[in-house]
Amino acid sequence: MAPPPGDKKASKVNQESTPKRSISSVLFVIAMQTEALPLVDKFQLAEQSDSLFPEGVPWMRYSGKYKDLNINILCPGKDKKFGVDSVGTVSASLLTYASVQALQPDLIINAGTAGGFKAKGASIGDVYLVSDVAFHDRRIPVPVLDLYGVGARQAFPTPNLVKELKLKVGKLSTGDSLDMTPQDAAMILANSATVKDMEGAAVAYAADLLKVPVIFLKAVTDIVDGDKPTAEEFLQNLAAVVAALDKAVTKVVDFINGKTFSEL
Ligand code: ADE
Numbered sequence: 001m002a003p004p005p006g007d008k009k010a011s012k013v014n015q016e017s018t019p020k021r022s023i024s025s026v027l028f029v030i031a032m033q034t035e036a037l038p039l040v041d042k043f044q045l046a047e048q049s050d051s052l053f054p055e056g057v058p059w060m061r062y063s064g065k066y067k068d069l070n071i072n073i074l075c076p077g078k079d080k081k082f083g084v085d086s087v088g089t090v091s092a093s094l095l096t097y098a099s100v101q102a103l104q105p106d107l108i109i110n111a112g113t114a115g116g117f118k119a120k121g122a123s124i125g126d127v128y129l130v131s132d133v134a135f136h137d138r139r140i141p142v143p144v145l146d147l148y149g150v151g152a153r154q155a156f157p158t159p160n161l162v163k164e165l166k167l168k169v170g171k172l173s174t175g176d177s178l179d180m181t182p183q184d185a186a187m188i189l190a191n192s193a194t195v196k197d198m199e200g201a202a203v204a205y206a207a208d209l210l211k212v213p214v215i216f217l218k219a220v221t222d223i224v225d226g227d228k229p230t231a232e233e234f235l236q237n238l239a240a241v242v243a244a245l246d247k248a249v250t251k252v253v254d255f256i257n258g259k260t261f262s263e264l
Contacts, residue, residue, distance in 0.1 A: 022258055022259060023069070023260065023261065024069065024106055025103070025105045027072045027109070028072065028074060029074050029095060029109070030110075031075070031076060031199050033077075035112055035113065035245065036060075036073050038246045039073060040073055045064040045071060046064055047062050053099075053102070058079065059095055059098070066257075067257040074095055076091035076092065088199065089135075089199060092199035093206045096202070096207060100210045107156070107212070107213050107214070108203065108213070109215055109252070110200055110204075110215075111217045114196055114219065114221070115195065115197070115221070115222045115223070115234075116196075116220035116223055116224065117196075117223070117224055122170070123223075124222070124233075124237055125219065125220060126168055127167065127220075128168050128170045128220070129155075129158065129167040129252075130155050130171065130215070130216035130218060131171055132153070132154050132155065132171045133152070133154075133155065133174060133204045134150045134171070134172075134174070135150055135151045135201045136175045136191060136196070137175035137177065137184055150190075153208055155215050155216055156214060158215060161252065165251050165255060170193070170194030171192050171194055172194075173187070173191040174199060174201035174202060178231060179231075203216075217245065219242070221238055
């Protein structure tokens, strides 16, 4: 159901609509604080308790200057009722929308962990630069609404970044569950996904609404088509994989620093 690769209609943001000057501000959307905090340290960002957002929202913002870039890391924060990270598509799209409106970044980077498919070549600790995103749990079997449900979009193309950092490239499928039902599996297969997460396509939706280019870095904590229980494997590998993710993110930021969109 996803459009064929290279379908220009899949994303509205292209190189013609991006600034010609060097990229100066980058907004990270990172669902889990565990994933974000090593980057906050690395880029020497400061927690901001300002009034960019409505009072009482749990969203966290860390900001500062790293090299020539203004960096903001946004996390959806702890759910008010349950005290856990507000993972998933609802908070990711709200946070992306509100923080882009407030901060007007040049580029969004959605970084986080993901499940990987060994049948597509994924291994624990791999970090993928995502080419395309789509949803796998929005089944609407009505003409055209089916395509809206899948919500296929393309990441901003970064051929030089891929080549220079020798990153693995794959498609990402997003849903609001850590596990995978047989129906999800069929949709993920139709989406040709190598990695599966809980935020990417929702961040892409908000980025597309506001016409801000977005890229995705996803690190594999668990093998979805393997024999280990997903939640157990995820928790077991989380710390080590977050270290690999944050190393890759730093290299990507170093690469972006001083470059224009057309140099990516
Ligand atoms: N994040 C890490 N592993 C995941 C999985 N298997 N599914 C969705 N999101 C994930």
